[in-house]
Amino acid sequence: MSTVDMWFDPKCPWAWIASRWLLEVEQVREVGVRFHVLSLAALNEDREVEDWYREWLDSAWEPARVAKAVEQNHGPDDLRAFYTAVGNRIHLERRPLDQGLYLDALTEAGLPTDLADAAKDTDLDDAMRAGNATGLGPVGEDLGTPAIHVTDDDGETTAFFGPVVSPTPRGEAAGKLWDGVLLVAGTPGFFELKRARARPQVT
Structure with a gap:
């Protein structure tokens, strides 16, 4: 069985779709996510970005801090449950990013609700920067989420950014995309395959 490690930002819609795709892949391929x-x-805190994106980023600190607090204090299984709970509220229900959202998501995931206080805890920011370095080190710092590392039975790891896909592939369609992504990502010297986004984002 291959181990798939995915780095996500709770607010990123493309990471959310990719995460739902990977959960589908688990059902049809020998992988654990x-x-x-x-x-x-x-x-992006020290980068020059457009005003609209800076506003988007400013609101992304809080959900990432809460997720990081879950990761640090409760581990990957609870983080997985929290990501589903918070992601459904952010990306499907389109709820505002506030304390109520975090409390509801934590409750659904069976986690202590006082973790919601992490939204304002800037002491977590260094841990998030370290996590960024781990996730993007093998991929490229100029990229972002979703970042995926695949480790096979021999301990060999293939890392890449993406895929950026919409809507979420389901069932065997998810498996076929997985097979193709692994094929191109595992090709030495392969860097990019891209086309314009011609359809609206669908989760």
Whole structure:
């Protein structure tokens, strides 16, 4: 069985779709998925970005901190449950990013609700920067989420950014995409395959 480690920002819609795809892949391929936090706000804090994106990033600190607190204090299984709970509220229900959202997501995931206080805890930011370095080190610091590392039975790891896909592939379609992504990502010297986004984002 291959181990798949995915780094996500809770607010990133493309990471959310990729995460749902990986959960589908688990059902049709011999893989086990683990999730980790990657903060796009921390990644871009010293970069010049457009005003609309800076506003988007400023609001991304809090959910990433709460997710990081879950990861640090409760481990990958609880982080996985929290990501599903918080992601459904952010990306499907379109709820505002506030304390109520974090409390509801933590409750659904069976986690202590006082973890919601982490939203304002800037002491977590260094841990998020370290997590960014771990997730993006083998991929490229100029990229972001989703970042995926695949480790096979021999301990060999292939790392890449993406895929950016919409809507979420389901069932065997998810497996076929997985097979193709592994094929191109495992090709030495392969860097990019891209086309314009011609359809609206669907989760």
